[in-house]
Amino acid sequence: MTFSGLVLTGMVAAQPAAAADPAGYQNVRINEVTSSNNDTVELYNSGSTTVSISGWKMSDDSFSPQSFSPSSSSIPAGGFVTFNSPKGLGDSDKVVIYTADGTVVDRVEWATNGAKPAMARCGGDGTGAWVTTTAATTFGAANASGCPASIPAASKVRINEVTSDGADTVELYNGGTSAVGIGSWKYVDNDTTHSPVTVSSSSPSATSIPAGGYVTFTSGIGLGGNDSLFLIDGSGNTIDSVTWAPSGASPSDERCAGVFQTSASATFGSANSCSGSGGGGGGQTGHLLGGGGALTSGCTPEAPSGTGSTPAGTLAWPGGLDVTIADNVCAFTTSTGPEGRDVSGLAFDPANPSVLWAAKNKNWLYKLVKSNGKWIPDASWSATGKQIRFAGGTGQPDSEGLTVGSNGHIYVTSERDNANNTVPKDTVMEFDPAATGSTLTPIHQWDMTAQFPQLNTGNKDDANLGFEGVGYVPDSWLTGNGWVDPLTGAAYNPANYPLHGSGLFFAGLEWDGTLHVYGLNSDGTFTTFGTIATGKVSVMDVTFDAGTQRIVATCDNTCGETHTLMKVDASGAIVPDVTYTNPAVMPVDNLEGFAIAPTSTCVNGFREAVWSDDGIYGFGTGTSSNGHALYSGTFPC
Template identity: 90%
Template sequence: MCAAALTFSGLVVTGLVAAQPAAAADPAGYQNVRINEVTSSNNDTVELYNTGSTAVSISGWKMSDDGFSPQSFSPSSTTIAAGGFVTFNSPKGLGDSDKLVIYTADGTVVDRVEWATNGAKPAMARCGGDGTGAWVTAATATTFGAANAPGCPSSIPAASRVRINEVASNGSDTVELYNGGTTAVGIGSWKYVDGDTTHTPVSISSSSPSATSIPAGGYVTFNSTLGLGDNDSVFLLDGNGSTVDSVTWATDGAKPSDERCANGTGRFQTAVTATLGSANSCSGSGGGGGGGQTGQLLGGGGALTSGCTPEAPSGTGSTPSGTLAWPGGPDVTIADNVCAFTTSTGPEGRDVSGLAFDPANPTVLWAAKNKNWLYKLVKSNGKWVPDATWSATGKQIRFAGGTGEPDSEGLTVGANGHVYVTSERDNTHNTVPKDTIMEFDPAATGSTLTPVHQWDMTAQFPQLDTGSKDDANLGFEGVGYVPDSWLTANGWADPLTGSAYNPANYPLHGSGLFFAGLEWDGSLHVYGLNSDGTFTTFGTIATGKVSVMDVMFDAGTSRIVATCDNTCGETHTFLKVDAAGAVVPDVTYTNPAVMPTDNLEGFAIAPTSTCVNGFREAVFSDDGIQGFGNGSSSYGHAVYSGTFPC
């Protein structure tokens, strides 16, 4: 995982080695391979990443720097899996100020980059998406063979939000740039160059004199005076010669055009119709140029049953500045049956909120339904369905004493295997907050569960007790169990003592603490839940987001994850313990681009023990089963399944 402290490096693309003409033997998908990380210290290691959806053979590929002609190298594998990484050590070494060019076996340029003095020490890595993001210099760590994103800074300079968005090599040889940032970017001194390494970079202004700046969310187009052909590339350089973005395509890949899907962020694909100067249509096929991801929403179907009423999303807000693209695979599968969660207290078949994998048995996924139901889900034919041996229709939960209807929102699994569920209020008195954490023993018999223990924190949140059901509904939306071992190993400072956290000071709390997410303001509240029914409050943590809908601890990334739905642009903030011992935001990701923008309130990542080919499952739940709306394949579904790096 990259270190948090990063500085931007200077990258210059000049004087490159001449490329050979493209040959038919270039492997399928070669244009999707990108240089992803480089170090010019220790073993002079290079990492390549495959942004495409199919594996790519790199057998016989070569590399050069600024001091030697193309040389063979020995990769960790001669094939790069889709979304996978391959590393190798430079056969001739890499210097303090150097460059790197990657070629196919037949001499076609695949990708290239150059760095200034010490720019690749300890490493230089792409930030903002593996294979696509801006280059940064890591301060203390490298991530060879794994995703770069966790160590990226929270804010990327405005110029790095400019992306090559569409390219046409059909005679006009037009390039479209898109500014995905929130401020205009001056490009009067910027240049471009194609895949012929004998060519000198050309200024954009000489090709399009009016192209002096790109407004926020705007486009600029220019015609390449270098010409663009089959098996070619475009490299975009800023006024200092630093690499901003690049795209490479195979034969006919840019005819009529090669376009990013999604617009400004996704992987390139061949378009059906060119849309130069406006948003991309994204109606073409995959397999175009490298430099991003596009995905498919798979599955669905089935008619809505009587009484199943999807709810349109509400409260959509903007995505926070500095948010990074989803680091997992681009494809997402609809992973439940249509209208699967209808119950006697919620016949509309919606309101599935919290999700949590059982760490001891990751074939089990627990789900909380707002109207006081708990589900034990297992996989069947690729879908998450209720475990019939536990309950085919879920189990109803009550507050202590067997009363009320908890507005159950979040859940987590403790070290004892019990399921801990949060509630914002009692649905039978929905204008009054009741912010509680309830402990349930899933081995208990019967169709209704009552808590083994219950902890009531309502008095800590007087701002929710206004007599309004809307305010009462902004309480504990999620909860995550965080092991003491992680807190102590990472040097968490106990807010109550001001010194390193010592679990022995709290003998009744078990072996971990519980981080509850407050929807009201996006804060996390840390508790020790004692076996005598009391609790210890360890204070509040700011997530940097206006709201929180789910909370989890992920041992794979060694991070606490706070999820926000469309209120915050469908994002997941990973939090770490910093050098001062405080839990702070580290990096924020969006959902996969193909996901609907709905009230997606549940999020869970499977343990790393489930990893296959470098990925594990990530699951999302839709509180309103709206999908993309009436008539869409996702309408009436609550659970979605994607992938996240191991």
Template identity: 80%
Template sequence: MRCFWRSGGQRAGFRWGTRGFKVLSGEFGPVPTTHSRARVATLCVAALSVPGLVVTGMLAAQPAAAADPAGYQNVRINEVTSSGDDTVELYNTGSTAVSISGWKMSDDSFSAKSFSPSAGTIQPGGFVTFDSPKGLGDSDKLVIYTSGGTVVDRVEWATDKAKPAMARCGGDGTGAWVTATAKATFGAPNAAGCPASLPAASKVRINEVTSNGSDTVELYNGGTSAVSVGAWKYVDGDTGHSAAKISSSDPSATSIPAGGYVTFDSTIGLGDNDSAFLLDGNGNTVDSVTWATDAAKPSDERCADGTGWFRTAATATLGSANSCSGGGGSTGGTGGQPGQLLGGGGSLTSGCEPEAPSGSHSAPSGTLAWPGGQDVTIADNVCAFTTSTGPEGRDVSGLAYDPSNPSVLWAVKNKNWLFKLTKSNGKWIPDPSWSATGKQIRFSGGSGEPDSEGVTVGGNGHLYVTSERDNTKNSAPKDTILEYDPAATGSTLTPLHQWDMTSQFPQLNTGDKDDANLGFEGVGYVPDSWLTGNGWTDPLTGAAYDPADYPLHGSGLYFAGLEWDGTLHVYGLNSNGTFTTFGTVATGKSSVMDVTFDAGTQRIVATCDNTCGETHTFMKVDAAGAIVPDVTYTNPAVMPADNLEGFALAPASTCVDGSREAVWSDDGIYGFGSKTSSSGHAIYSGTFPC
């Protein structure tokens, strides 16, 4: 719709575009550059009553465009090739499926055309591919639109940059755009095509945007060296706009120091339901962000700087560190969320009850930064662990990969539930062939409700679960390790063996349920071969550990983590129901929430949640034969400081390009708080070096 008027020699007007009304020319008082359809219709009608103004044309209202599907902003171009089939891959970073029926695409030379995708709906964490209806060139542009004409995402590349493919690296749907170093990976994660090292420019991120007045864009350099941006350009979601140079918007914005910021005011205007695309001096897309109505008011910011997902901020912090003081907001082109990027937009789906974290403390001295990727994704469906017992959906605690099948992840929920999880479209979901809703576990005799906190897979393939209480008598401790056969049928499992160590911890038996809740929190199976191969000294004999001295214990020992004081308690679990106590191991932490043995690093890993600053201590056998802390890492900075009680590292056999999966579980499904996209989710996924 257009509206023009004349006043003397002045001609003014507005045009309705895909993002709202824009001033075309002239003046009609202090008119902002972008208005809603209703607001400009009001201005046009108002013009009829202004003396001296003659309305020269007002087009009839057009039929309303098709509504954009829910979650469309979470769909991102993930990979594209201009070599051969001119194939495009889309990826859904969100937690819900998105219909792409009627969507279109264009390049830099033809108008939007329909395409034929491999599926009409993109599942959460899923891929859809299609061949471009028109060829894609060596130096070209690709724009994706909803059926209503809204720009979803776009990418541009210079000569040969899309051969064999141009792909996001460092997180499907979100990582930095780079030229693939191997063959294209259409329909699958991009990691196999990522180069060994990323260019310095790829560390620059759109960090904050505001469409509230000044239409300002902030860039952040998360790299270790300065990046020149004087020749870089930016453009909004209006495909009729030409890209503008950053330096023309702000002559001082020529270089971003390492860890520094550059801001500039957009000369092409930013509106509601808009986008910002950042291009380097060669025309390659560097980063992008798309936001909904009012999401960039007062601003839309990453949390944390340069790495996190975008959220609507309570206060703009242009030129300085983001406040992370707002709620969920939009999509962006950095790190994380094969599934859904941490901190993303959206509100909590009803049906489960988050529990805010408690007991946050700083990390131990000497703690190192997370050595893996800084991108983390939400890796389960919202409210996925809702069961018939206990607070809805909460209390997912221990995690353990199955060493015989690393595509299986075992999880325990405190209120006596065991889950077998498998991957589907990038998410860990309950395996429907085992139980789509988990299986209840009991103590020996089929009674009680184990307060199941930790889980590990023993050398015999059975599951060993720690419990600190019986939830039917939660003021009394019941520190036990229970053995279950995962092949057993039925919806309720009873233990093959049960070892009760409660009498060893009188400090927990005070009649106070809080004390009783500080017992066995995690457990890890440690093979005898590692203990003997590293020269562990048997505390019972003072000599080198000899498994033959304990003929009923199986092929390894079990290290149970005590939340009370952060110690590991070492046991041989005998087949006759007795156990051997090998003493304690100090972790240097005030608490332990999970324990795992990682064959990749050849270390025992003791994990603590926000009680110890979200840290993981890797334990080794020292020259004296004692198990001691080796190194402690924090979580990736983008993660929330919650009761993240479960932690596991994928076996080294799953390594791709030097990385493997790391997973965390949130005991309180709190995420970044109420109505953020992470609220209601329990499982997070990241990467760890091989």
């Protein structure tokens, strides 16, 4: 989830921000509230520096500002502080936070029972929407685990741009996949003497916002320097808000990468410019950073093939749009792949997120670590990667996808044996990364080739359309979300499959974009749980992201460089939830690998995302990206 998606700050009427207000106070957000369980409030610092909250106060809808006793007198960057309301909170109430000098820091309102068990900022769509949680409170930690699997459509509406230059224009953006009615919605500024005003009174035609669309209106209560705007739905629940600096939102303040910044020009009714930032939201442009200059020798890039259209309903990348080239040029040349290309599957190690595992099609496995902002082979494991074999130490696996199991072992998929590449060999191999030597052989190997006769035509291209990616999905997510076992027609019960470990493996088939679900048994057998449609014509990588609580099916340029987040629906089936494209600054290549860092790495509401280019082509000959395989960006927490 991203905590900066809702910015609820402002100032008490007729009391300008004092110099004594602590630096960075606008970055402090109310992150979770409960009107039961001791009426607890949690604050989160979305900024990059520690913020002192000494002397701060709070009020609700019935009592004036009161002192409270926080768990700490300051909040570190990306940190939490909790406290109990000094006067209690009701079933329908609000919380307003003030600095010691009376400046409003943040505010949230909820309707009856809206804060039971809690009202929290939730991810899933990457915007930190305020919703009522459906599980236990998560004070002192990110809220995703306590949030509902599906974020309400209304919560995907955002204040996208504001100006306080006299025109006082406000733009709303709907980042969801369905229209949202806003006829009864209201807004108010940071003057606590003002009553909320309906959006429709300021813009009579503003009754709904289409998916991916905008609505603009002129504020009827005026907007000034160091002001705020709060958006409230017809039931009285906070939807979103924004604050801006004393210099005012002029020419405008716009949402970029989930947070607001001053823009060089207003862009009402269209995507934000985000000049000076690599922001996200509304389809802004970013910058491609780094690279080694024009490639002269050392490897042989391959131009992309198979470019197709982007699926309808795809949304803009929800993270930052600046992207960095994240490897050294020609970094993956090997004895079986001197051309240096064919890096495919990627997976962060959940037990050690400073490690990124990568698979190369020409039967190599890499353990990568960060050095000076780039992912390089871990010399303590192997400075050149380790070659992998099929069971018995034979063959050259066409290793495409990989994932990390609960036991810390690396599970790699193969489409073919590159020593006999006209014949499919769709397998999953389990490797112990602690094994010594420069060549690894699998502890277990599961062969599913017989399930895909359409790939066995004697044509090497058909044989190359098998298992392209794989993701380990824990049983706890499947049971917690009510997945229905297709073999029994009842709720999935892991105890029915005693040899499979603690999760299932979802293998992505390049042939048709389906996911194939397996229990990989310790005796070398496997259980097939059927096929899941992703809505894509192809799948190149699969990952389970604990932050969004979604399975992510990635497709390269074949599907317009997109990532489909999969959820369990009300009937117990795994279905597509939302699809995002890549940051617009990235090349349209065979980007076959995709990995998202664990939420434990989050900074300012974002974490790293990494892509791999199977062809190391970038933007082509003579560009700084030519000869590079890895790209690094940011994704919401």
